[in-house]
Amino acid sequence: MTxxxxxxxxxxxxxxxxxxxxxxxxxxxxxxxxxxxxxxSDVTIQPVLFTVLFVYIFGGGIPIPGGxxxxxxxxxxxxxxxxxxxxxxTAVGLSTDLHEGxxxxxxxxxxxxxxxxxxxxxxxxMTASLxxxxxxxxxxxxxxxxxxxxxxxxxxxxxxxxxxxxxxxLSACVGLNSNSPESAASFGxxxxxxxxxxxxxxxxxQHMPGWLQAIADWNPVSAVTAAARDLFGNPxxxxxxxxxxxxxxxxxxxIWSAVILAIAAPLASHFFRLRTTD
Amino acid sequence: xxxxxxxxxxYGDTQALAGVSFAVPAGSVLGLLGPNGAGKTTAVRILTxxxxxxxxxxxxxxxxxxxxPLAVRRRIGVAAQDATLDGLLTGRQNLxxxxxxxxxxxxxxxxRADELLEQFELTDAADRVVKGYSGGMRRRLDLAASxxxxxPILFLDEPTTGLDPTxxxxxxxxxxxxxxxxxxxxxxxxxxxxADALADRIVVVDHGRVIANGSPAELKRQSHNxxxxxxxxxxxxGAAAAIRALVSGPITETNxxxxxxxxxxxxxxLATEIVRALDQAGIRVDDIAVRQPSLDDVFFALTxxxxxxxxxxxxxxxxx
Numbered sequence: 001m002t003x004x005x006x007x008x009x010x011x012x013x014x015x016x017x018x019x020x021x022x023x024x025x026x027x028x029x030x031x032x033x034x035x036x037x038x039x040x041s042d043v044t045i046q047p048v049l050f051t052v053l054f055v056y057i058f059g060g061g062i063p064i065p066g067g068x069x070x071x072x073x074x075x076x077x078x079x080x081x082x083x084x085x086x087x088x089x090t091a092v093g094l095s096t097d098l099h100e101g102x103x104x105x106x107x108x109x110x111x112x113x114x115x116x117x118x119x120x121x122x123x124x125x126m127t128a129s130l131x132x133x134x135x136x137x138x139x140x141x142x143x144x145x146x147x148x149x150x151x152x153x154x155x156x157x158x159x160x161x162x163x164x165x166x167x168x169x170l171s172a173c174v175g176l177n178s179n180s181p182e183s184a185a186s187f188g189x190x191x192x193x194x195x196x197x198x199x200x201x202x203x204x205x206q207h208m209p210g211w212l213q214a215i216a217d218w219n220p221v222s223a224v225t226a227a228a229r230d231l232f233g234n235p236x237x238x239x240x241x242x243x244x245x246x247x248x249x250x251x252x253x254x255i256w257s258a259v260i261l262a263i264a265a266p267l268a269s270h271f272f273r274l275r276t277t278d
Numbered sequence: 279x280x281x282x283x284x285x286x287x288x289y290g291d292t293q294a295l296a297g298v299s300f301a302v303p304a305g306s307v308l309g310l311l312g313p314n315g316a317g318k319t320t321a322v323r324i325l326t327x328x329x330x331x332x333x334x335x336x337x338x339x340x341x342x343x344x345x346x347p348l349a350v351r352r353r354i355g356v357a358a359q360d361a362t363l364d365g366l367l368t369g370r371q372n373l374x375x376x377x378x379x380x381x382x383x384x385x386x387x388x389x390r391a392d393e394l395l396e397q398f399e400l401t402d403a404a405d406r407v408v409k410g411y412s413g414g415m416r417r418r419l420d421l422a423a424s425x426x427x428x429x430p431i432l433f434l435d436e437p438t439t440g441l442d443p444t445x446x447x448x449x450x451x452x453x454x455x456x457x458x459x460x461x462x463x464x465x466x467x468x469x470x471x472x473a474d475a476l477a478d479r480i481v482v483v484d485h486g487r488v489i490a491n492g493s494p495a496e497l498k499r500q501s502h503n504x505x506x507x508x509x510x511x512x513x514x515x516g517a518a519a520a521i522r523a524l525v526s527g528p529i530t531e532t533n534x535x536x537x538x539x540x541x542x543x544x545x546x547x548l549a550t551e552i553v554r555a556l557d558q559a560g561i562r563v564d565d566i567a568v569r570q571p572s573l574d575d576v577f578f579a580l581t582x583x584x585x586x587x588x589x590x591x592x593x594x595x596x597x598x
Contacts, residue, residue, distance in 0.1 A: 017381055024378040028367065035366045035407065105362035105423065108326050110351040111379040278289075278329045 021112045025119020026126075029093065033127065042089065043131035047082045051138040054078060054202060062203050068235030075144040076156070076228035077201030079135050080221050083128050083164035084196045088188025090124045090168040091175030095184040098176070098275060107276055114269050121168050128164045132157055148233030156231030159253055163224045166257040167192075169264035176271035201225045204237040217243040220260070223252035279304045280325060280431060280464055284334035287320050287486075294320040296486035297334065302464050302479075307457055309477030310466040311577075317486040318466040319359055322435045325464065326356045338431055352380075355424035359435040359466075361416040362423075365409040369400055369419050372408060373426055380427045387426070394422040398452060414445030421452060431462045438472060450475065470577060482580060489580050497576045499545065505569045506552065508538045511562040520559040521552055542568060 033039055054077075059070035097103055097116065106116060136157070146153045171188060178184035198212065199205075199221040205213045216222055222238065226249035229236035238246040245252035280302040287295040295317045302308040310318045323329035325336045327347035336343040338350045356362075363372050370391050377387025395404045398418040403411065408419065417437060424432060437453065438446040453476055457463060467473050473480045474494045482490040482497070490497055498504070506525055510517060513535035522529070525540035532539070542548060549568050556563055 021379055024375055028364065028371075028375055031371060032366045100364070101358065101360045101362040102364045103362075104328060104358055104360075105356075105376065106379065107328055108351055108354065108356040109376065109379045110348055110381060115379070278323070 018112045018115065021115035022118045022122060025115045026122045029120055029123035030126070032093075033123070039089075040127060040130075042086045043082070043127050044134055046086070047078065047131055047135045048138050050082060051075075051078055051135065051142060055142050058202070064235055065204055065206060065237040065240070066235060068237075069143075071139070071142060071144050072147075072234045073204075073229070073237070074202065075135070075139040076160075076232055076234060077199075077225050078139070079132060079157075079160050079228060080163070080199075080225045081196045081201050082131050082135055083160055084167060084221055085189075085192050086128060086131055087124070087164055087167040087171045088174075088185060088192055089127070090120060090171040091178065091184040091188050092181045093120055093124070094172055094175035095178045095181040099181070103276060113276075114272070117169075117172055117268055117272055121165065121172065124168045125161065125165050128161055128168075132161060144234075146232040146234065148231065152231045152233070156228040159231065159250070159257075160224055160228050163220070163253060163257045166261035166264065169268050170260055172268040173264055173271055176268060176275050195219065196221055199225060200238045205241065206237065214243075217241055217246050220253070220256035222246070223249050223256055227253040279337075279339060280308070280462060281337040282321060282325065282334070283336070285321060285324055285331045285336060286333040287317075287324065287329065287331050289320075293486050295324075295331070295334075298483060298486065298488055299334075300481045300488060300491065302462055304462050305460050306478045307463045307465060307476060309473030309480045310464060310483060311468070311470065311473045311480050312466075312483040313468055315485075316483045318468075318483060319435055320486075321483070322356075322358075322433050322464065322466060326354060326433050327351055352427075353429060353431050355427065355429035355432045357417075357420045357424040357432075357434045357437060359439065361420040363408050363416060363420060366407060368405050368407055369395065369411070369415075370404040372419065373423055376423045377426050382427065390426055391422075394425060398422045399448075412445075414441050414448065417441060417445070417449055418452065421449065425456070429461075432456065432464070434463065434465045436466050436468065438467070438469065482577065484581050490576070498570050499543070504542050506538075506540050506542045506548075507565075507567045507569060508552065508556070508563060509533075509565040510536050510538070510556075511564050512536070514559075514561045516559050517556065517561050520555050520561060524548070524552055524555060 054074050055071055059074065062070055064070055064073045094117070097120075103116070107113075174187050175184045178187060199216050199219045201221055205216040205222070208216055217238070223245040226236050226238045226246060230239070230249055236249075238249070282298055282300050285295045285298045298317065298321055300308065300310075310321060312318050320329065324331050325338060325343060327343050327350050330344060339353050341349050341353075343350050364375070367375065373391035373394060374384065374387045377390055378384055382390070395401045398421065400415060400419060400422070403415060408416065411419065421434070421437065424434070434453065438449050441449065450472070453463075453465070457476065465473070465476060477494065479491070479493055480497055481488055508521070517535070517538060518529045518531065521538070521540070525542050527541040529538055529540040531537065549566050553563055553566060
């Protein structure tokens with residue numbers, strides 16, 4: 001046989017496949033973002049916009065129990081709001097992938113099938129980290145100040161990013177069941193926006209009607225936001241609420257994120273197999 | 279070795295494959311020929327692990343596709359009908375990605391990508407985003423991607439459909455090189471001349487069934503409609519009678535009886551026999567030809583359908 005037809009085994013192969021497959025897919029998704037930087041607007045422009053909007057327009061009209069500064073109250077909320085809503089990017093990205101012929105190419109390669117999903121989630125975690133950084137910098141620019149040690153502040157960011165990562169797997173489930181990227185986006189919008197706003201992220205829940213407050217206090221977004229407020233050393237009016245997640249926000253945030261991830265990740269792999277089998 | 283054994287596949291109300299069997303011996307080229315919707319792509323999708331058959335078995339290199347798809351994927355290269363490339367990556371990035379996902383190191387994938395870009399005359403376009411490639415460039419890049427791991431077994435699904443004539447010839451040249459290198463190749467096409475030009479054996483499929491299987495020459499013989507054309511030096515009254523037993527159907531005389539034409543069963547040595555018969559009758563021949571049927575004649579004889587008209591229209595649309 002000549003060079004072209006030489007057996008595949010003649011080419012040098014790596015030993016560990018899964019990690020390098022994931023890294024190759026992650027890089028592919030990062031290249032996509034670099035080609036269409038406007039895709040990033042929801043993690044770059046949106047956080048700046050929301051911060052300015054909430055701090056300067058709504059901030060003056062929203063009293064915080066105990067008379068704390070709205071800026072210090074709202075930053076953790078802005079963080080979860082932005083990361084929650086931007087997690088719909090996973091749904092849109094996967095839905096777009098499924099409509100590209102390149103998925104068929106991946107399926108004929110001896111790769112780890114789930115690398116398509118994991119690579120996407122890792123790339124989305126990277127953009128979420130960029131989003132978190134922009135929220136923090138914008139916050140510092142408008143006067144937000146954390147009031148705890150650096151390790152605790154970092155733990156706060158890590159906790160919110162962990163939540164965002166688990167949400168991106170939930171979002172993957174949505175994307176894998178959508179007929180088009182547009183419907184994936186609208187479904188994400190319909191679910192994620194109420195989820196973000198019916199919470200303690202933007203306003204203290206104490207002023208909500210009783211039934212809505214009950215929902216808000218058990219909303220994972222509230223737990224994550226309250227946990228971040230505690231870890232940042234910022235005012236956390238939810239600490240006076242008697243619901244278990246508001247009394248133990250860090251534990252609640254970790255449990256919520258872990259449970260969502262434990263359910264959504266295998267489910268997404270299952271949906272991916274269904275979508276790519278014929 | 280590629281083997282399809284009684285493959286059946288139904289999509290909704292459509293029976294895409296209704297029991298298709300064929301084999302491609304190692305190192306040979308099989309042309310899977312048929313019109314749009316004949317089931318060619320479904321057969322390829324099953325053999326390349328993309329689809330699961332409802333019944334029947336598919337084996338590649340002796341490995342059952344359903345039992346060990348990963349082992350099959352390690353041995354095959356696939357160029358699908360719709361170029362399966364990432365439009366937002368450059369040509370080079372596409373090839374390196376395929377290499378890495380095939381388990382090759384990045385350094386090796388890069389070298390191999392350079393080699394293939396050069397071989398397929400894509401070096402100039404290597405760092406451009408694939409979205410901007412022409413149809414012919416995409417096909418060549420797709421072909422390059424399918425060769426990245428130097429697979430011994432290749433599947434090319436309609437590699438030239440929709441290409442202009444020049445691009446088509448370039449793809450043919452690339453395929454001929456591959457064939458010369460000794461790969462086992464399954465090629466699907468709706469172009470009859472393509473199967474004739476590239477394949478050792480042709481399997482004709484229509485409505486999910488195999489309707490013919492043989493070498494291009496055998497298939498031509500099966501069609502029973504080769505034509506004999508004889509030009510005599512002078513008109514001769516006994517000419518028709520002399521060749522009557524060797525032809526089938528009526529003999530047409532034109533040009534004042536100097537030109538005779540008749541349907542024949544194309545067979546080796548037929549022209550010699552005709553010349554001998556005429557010679558024995560003392561008739562001198564200026565020119566004799568047995569015109570072989572085209573593969574379109576074959577297809578028409580087998581299915582009662584012409585395919586080439588559609589093909590030609592498609593080609594013209596692309597060219598204009």
